Amino acid sequence: MARLERARxxxxxxxxxxxxxxxxxxxxxxxxxxxxxxxxxxxxxxLRAFPDDRAVLxxxxxxxxxxxxxxxxxxxxxxxESSGVAGSExxxxxxxxxxxxxxxxxxxxxxxxxxxxxxxxxxxxxxELLVAWSETPAIDEGDLSLRDWIDRLKGPAETxxxxxxxxxxxxxxxxxxxxxxxxxxxxxxxxSAGPRTPSRTSSRHxxxxxxxxxxxxxxxxxxxxxxxxxxxRSIRAVSRAEGEELADLAREAMVTRxxxxxxxxxxxxxDARIVDCGGGLEFACLGVLPERRxxxxxxxxxxxxxxxxxxxxxxxxxxxxxxxxxxxxxxxxRGGPSARVYGRVLxxxxxxxxxxxxxxxPYQLGHENQEGLRSGAWWFYxxxxxxxxxxxxxxxxxxxxxxLRRDPAHRSSLAALKELAAENLYWSLGAxxxxxxxxxxxxxxxxxxxxxxxxxxxSDRERGERVCADExxxxxxxxxxxxxxxxxxxAFQRWAPLVRVLPGLEGWPRGDRAALARVVRAKGGRRESDxxxxxxxxxxxxxxxxxxxxxxxxxxxxxxxxxxxxx
Numbered sequence: 295m296a297r298l299e300r301a302r303x304x305x306x307x308x309x310x311x312x313x314x315x316x317x318x319x320x321x322x323x324x325x326x327x328x329x330x331x332x333x334x335x336x337x338x339x340x341l342r343a344f345p346d347d348r349a350v351l352x353x354x355x356x357x358x359x360x361x362x363x364x365x366x367x368x369x370x371x372x373x374x375e376s377s378g379v380a381g382s383e384x385x386x387x388x389x390x391x392x393x394x395x396x397x398x399x400x401x402x403x404x405x406x407x408x409x410x411x412x413x414x415x416x417x418x419x420x421x422e423l424l425v426a427w428s429e430t431p432a433i434d435e436g437d438l439s440l441r442d443w444i445d446r447l448k449g450p451a452e453t454x455x456x457x458x459x460x461x462x463x464x465x466x467x468x469x470x471x472x473x474x475x476x477x478x479x480x481x482x483x484x485x486s487a488g489p490r491t492p493s494r495t496s497s498r499h500x501x502x503x504x505x506x507x508x509x510x511x512x513x514x515x516x517x518x519x520x521x522x523x524x525x526x527r528s529i530r531a532v533s534r535a536e537g538e539e540l541a542d543l544a545r546e547a548m549v550t551r552x553x554x555x556x557x558x559x560x561x562x563x564x565d566a567r568i569v570d571c572g573g574g575l576e577f578a579c580l581g582v583l584p585e586r587r588x589x590x591x592x593x594x595x596x597x598x599x600x601x602x603x604x605x606x607x608x609x610x611x612x613x614x615x616x617x618x619x620x621x622x623x624x625x626x627x628r629g630g631p632s633a634r635v636y637g638r639v640l641x642x643x644x645x646x647x648x649x650x651x652x653x654x655x656p657y658q659l660g661h662e663n664q665e666g667l668r669s670g671a672w673w674f675y676x677x678x679x680x681x682x683x684x685x686x687x688x689x690x691x692x693x694x695x696x697x698l699r700r701d702p703a704h705r706s707s708l709a710a711l712k713e714l715a716a717e718n719l720y721w722s723l724g725a726x727x728x729x730x731x732x733x734x735x736x737x738x739x740x741x742x743x744x745x746x747x748x749x750x751x752x753s754d755r756e757r758g759e760r761v762c763a764d765e766x767x768x769x770x771x772x773x774x775x776x777x778x779x780x781x782x783x784x785a786f787q788r789w790a791p792l793v794r795v796l797p798g799l800e801g802w803p804r805g806d807r808a809a810l811a812r813v814v815r816a817k818g819g820r821r822e823s824d825x826x827x828x829x830x831x832x833x834x835x836x837x838x839x840x841x842x843x844x845x846x847x848x849x850x851x852x853x854x855x856x857x858x859x860x861x
Contacts, residue, residue, distance in 0.1 A: 295320060295330055302337045303629065305507045310346030317341075317353045325366040328373035335361060335379050336626045339494060343574075343603035343627065344507040351504060361495050362487070371487075378494035378550030384485040385410070386552040390462065390476035391559040393483065395545055397459040400490040404455035406444070407482040414440045417479050424461040455483050469585070485549075492546040494604075499543055501536065502602030505574030511630050516637030518679050522723055525645045526638070527570045529579075537563030540578040544597040547604040551624065557595025557609055560586040565821050569646075571638040574601040577608065579646070584781030584818045589788065590736060590839075591618075592647070592822040598635065600627075608639050612647040612826045614836065616730035619643065620658050633678065647826045650723040653732040654680060659715035672714045673706070683726070683733070684717035729840060738843040743791040762790035769799060770811045778815065785818030786811075796838040806834045 298316040301309065317338075325331050338354050338361070345351035361367055362381030367374070374382040385407055388396065396404050418440045422433045425447065438446065441454075448457035462476045485491055532540065541561035548555055557580060565581030578597040587593070588611075596608035605627040609620040621639060623632050643649050654675050660667030682688050690713045697704045706714070718732040728734070751758030763786055767775050770793075775786050793799065793810070802810075809832055816825035829835065 537566030
């Protein structure tokens with residue numbers, strides 16, 4: 295096992311046969327610790343993503359297919375809890391959409407983790423909302439514990455976890471309210487092993503091509519100014535069925551690592567693509583459902599695939615030719631070609647969104663994130679060319695550079711890294727701009743719409759949106775907008791208060807007003823990336839948004855609030 299662990303990241307002449315010999319020896323071996331079982335599992339998953347040759351691939355696939363039946367895997371099943379290894383349980387407080395997905399996928403395996411449930415009183419106080427009216431006398435007068443109530447209410451063939459999830463789904467409220475209500479409960483779940491329980495052992499996109507790794511893994515840092523101009527090999531639209539497969543694969547990758555990601559929870563299978571970067575590296579590109587889209591930025595989640603195996607994920611937020619990037623490599627695959635993959639991420643975002651400026655937000659750098667802090671994430675991005683723009687962060691950076699000049703062996707302390715990680719880092723293909731994510735004051739746009747709705751409609755925001763939508767339809771020359779697809783109608787109504795406050799709108803040429811209507815429709819259309827590109831091309835709209843962002847909002851007493859950052 296130790297020899298395989300040392301050899302698994304080595305590639306080239308003679309490496310494949312050596313690995314194969316280790317694998318054959320381990321196939322029938324009986325490992326004596328949970329750690330050794332997990333090391334073998336991770337080596338197999340790694341080699342499924344980076345197989346040397348056909349013989350290694352076939353051996354790895356055979357061992358993965360039978361992994362949960364290994365005697366040692368069964369013996370250490372409890373110690374392997376929440377590892378994502380097939381045959382082990384998963385424990386986590388999943389958000390509502392992920393819990394609903396699990397209740398559909400493996401309803402018999404989803405249960406409430408009662409010993410870990412801290413918010414029982416909150417749920418018990420609202421239990422009457424989850425039952426029929428004819429049951430309320432029992433809820434009012436009966437003296438049962440919450441667990442006993444749920445056991446009594448659920449069906450005989452239903453688990454308590456699946457029952458609870460389904461009752462929240464049936465609440466007489468909007469989807470957003472139901473989701474928020476569920477998340478207040480912070481329900482811990484346990485997913486027991488079953489035929490459809492998510493696992494990392496077999497996780498793979500079956501339509502991806504396997505590419506053999508015949509040369510050493512590249513660990514060179516790319517030159518970003520060249521790398522971002524080298525487009526992906528292809529960007530392939532996928533069918534809805536394949537989009538569903540990719541969304542499920544992304545959710546599975548999160549569930550088996552005890553995580554949740556909004557972009558994957560709310561993935562829209564219609565807005566799914568495969569970005570092929572060559573060498574077996576692909577990204578499953580997933581947009582979010584129209585009702586979950588932000589007003590201005592477009593958010594996409596990307597599952598990183600190597601020969602179809604999930605190896606990490608990317609979250610990108612795009613606006614005005616800029617992208618905020620969150621980049622994560624799953625632990626099994628760290629120490630591999632991370633810098634090369636990151637260069638491909640930026641090139642992909644340039645191809646999809648026309649981005650020329652990229653930013654990393656503080657959490658990714660280590661702000662309130664011990665893992666990012668201790669891994670030296672800030673210096674990973676600095677070495678690629680990212681730099682701070684905030685004055686205090688620039689001063690801290692200069693101080694660390696001076697320490698390095700005095701002592702080349704200097705390493706930044708945790709305190710110094712915390713100071714460095716407090717602000718965004720930026721990299722631009724061209725001259726630095728201020729109308730980019732992280733610098734552009736998006737709150738000013740929301741304040742402008744809020745002030746307008748408050749002054750005209752007060753508490754009746756719903757009427758305000760309807761009235762504004764009708765007025766905007768007249769200004770833009772839009773007819774029969776209520777007959778548009780649901781996502782486009784919703785986007786039009788959501789954008790209407792903002793459109794009403796755009797400076798000088800009535801004086802725009804007819805073509806620019808018609809183009810604005812197309813921008814808004816694209817926000818609720820099939821691909822949100824179309825919205826990004828249309829917005830960037832609409833110069834009058836971008837200038838109007840900049841002007842709005844320069845106006846400090848009025849507070850309730852008629853004064854000013856918000857920052858005075860120039861745009």
